[in-house]
Amino acid sequence: MSDTMTTASDRQDERTDSTSVTQSSELECPECGCSAVYRNHERGERCCDHCGLVIEGSMLDTGPEWRAFDASEREEKSRVGAPVTRTLHDKGLTTAISWQDRDGNGRALSSKRREQMRRLRTWHERARTANNKERNLQFALSEIDRMASALGVPQSIREIASVLYRRALDEDLIRGRSIEGIATATLYAACRQEGLPRSLDELTEVSRVDRSEIARTYRYVARELSLALEPADPRQYIPRFCSALDLSGTVQSKAMEICSITAEEGLLSGKSPTGYAAAAIYSAARLCGSETTQSDIASVAQVTEVTIRKRYHEQLDAAGLTIEG
Numbered sequence: 193m194s195d196t197m198t199t200a201s202d203r204q205d206e207r208t209d210s211t212s213v214t215q216s217s218e219l220e221c222p223e224c225g226c227s228a229v230y231r232n233h234e235r236g237e238r239c240c241d242h243c244g245l246v247i248e249g250s251m252l253d254t255g256p257e258w259r260a261f262d263a264s265e266r267e268e269k270s271r272v273g274a275p276v277t278r279t280l281h282d283k284g285l286t287t288a289i290s291w292q293d294r295d296g297n298g299r300a301l302s303s304k305r306r307e308q309m310r311r312l313r314t315w316h317e318r319a320r321t322a323n324n325k326e327r328n329l330q331f332a333l334s335e336i337d338r339m340a341s342a343l344g345v346p347q348s349i350r351e352i353a354s355v356l357y358r359r360a361l362d363e364d365l366i367r368g369r370s371i372e373g374i375a376t377a378t379l380y381a382a383c384r385q386e387g388l389p390r391s392l393d394e395l396t397e398v399s400r401v402d403r404s405e406i407a408r409t410y411r412y413v414a415r416e417l418s419l420a421l422e423p424a425d426p427r428q429y430i431p432r433f434c435s436a437l438d439l440s441g442t443v444q445s446k447a448m449e450i451c452s453i454t455a456e457e458g459l460l461s462g463k464s465p466t467g468y469a470a471a472a473i474y475s476a477a478r479l480c481g482s483e484t485t486q487s488d489i490a491s492v493a494q495v496t497e498v499t500i501r502k503r504y505h506e507q508l509d510a511a512g513l514t515i516e517g
Contacts, residue, residue: 207301221245265363267411277348278354279337281329281369286320289313325361328371332357335375335400342398343390347382353382369409372400384421389428391466393494426460426469427451429493433473436492439482446476454510467495468478472505 219229221240228241238248260266275282289312293301300308321327333354340350356378360366366374376399378424383390396403414421427448434444450472453462460468470493477484486497493500 199298219247221247272475278351278358279333281326281333282320287316289316312513329358329361332361332371332375335372336379338378339376339395340397343394345379345388349379349382349386349388352385353379356381356413356419359417360413363416365413369402369412370405373405373409374413376401376406379412380406380410381414381419381421384424385419387425387428389424389465391429391433391494393466424465426465426472427456429466429469430473431487433469433492435472435485437488439473439477439484440480443473443476443480443482446480447472450475450507450511450513454507457510459506459510464495465501466493467499467503469493470495471500471507474500474504475513475515479513 219238220227221243223240223245224243226240226242229238230241231238236249237246239246242277258269275284280286289309291313293306293309310368321330336353336357337350339345340353354376357375360374360378376395380390380392380395392403392406395406399406401409413419430444430447430451434447444502447469450462451469454472467475470489473493474484474486474489476482477489486500490497490500507513
């Protein structure tokens with residue numbers, strides 16, 4: 193009995209001295225039924241004060257990663273708001289006025305107050321873009337975000353595309369060209385720079401400009417910004433195409449092998465990477481006995497069946513493969 197009292201007293205002293213323990217009186221211990229349950233933030237555990245049972249372990253710490261020992265230090269280290277991002281024209285350092293005409297308690301505003309808030313929203317939007325350059329940037333970055341969302345592009349590549357567009361705007365590359373064309377070209381350049389397989393045809397589907405303008409603007413932006421971009425590797429397209437066609441991993445591996453062997457023979461030079469990948473998938477499917485057609489592959493890769501047949505025969509000859517039938 194004495195040992196039990198001493199242990200409980202020691203735990204009480206430990207919790208009193210530590211600022212990382214909070215009481216959780218709404219929980220009950222499943223072992224002894226006591227409601228004296230506390231949470232130890234340093235160990236990430238919820239324990240019973242009476243019997244010492246660890247009720248929950250490996251708990252997530254939702255607090256800040258820093259520690260403060262006085263009010264001034266806490267105020268200095270605290271930070272609020274979203275992180276700075278290049279995908280917004282003001283880098284996220286802005287405020288927003290809610291469109292809901294309600295106060296902080298959820299009550300509806302009076303007609304006079306609603307009219308006042310409407311005017312505040314109007315001036316707030318005008319103040320966010322003080323000049324033509326900021327309005328240009330706001331529209332372009334919204335276009336990049338729209339196209340990136342449609343293509344399933346991750347946030348990291350959106351940031352790179354936004355940085356490239358800001359560079360193009362600072363060097364006055366926008367003059368005489370459409371904002372949509374430059375925005376699409378920078379997004380395509382960011383995908384190429386990070387090795388994300390997105391073809392010009394896919395960009396054309398989500399862009400408001402045609403394919404020839406995207407290609408022409410991309411070459412101009414890459415030259416003026418001195419972007420060192422390597423040619424697209426057709427092997428980057430194979431996993432996505434095989435997944436869309438529901439082909440096995442064996443077919444995917446064989447297509448990768450065919451691409452590697454034929455590229456070493458110099459067959460890839462001057463060829464479209466999507467058409468080259470589509471032909472390798474068709475060759476691998478024929479070799480592995482998978483039932484897929486040229487039309488299915490052409491639909492997924494957005495190339496013509498004629499392109500697949502041409503590359504298919506070239507790859508078989510270069511790799512020294514023979515497929516009967």
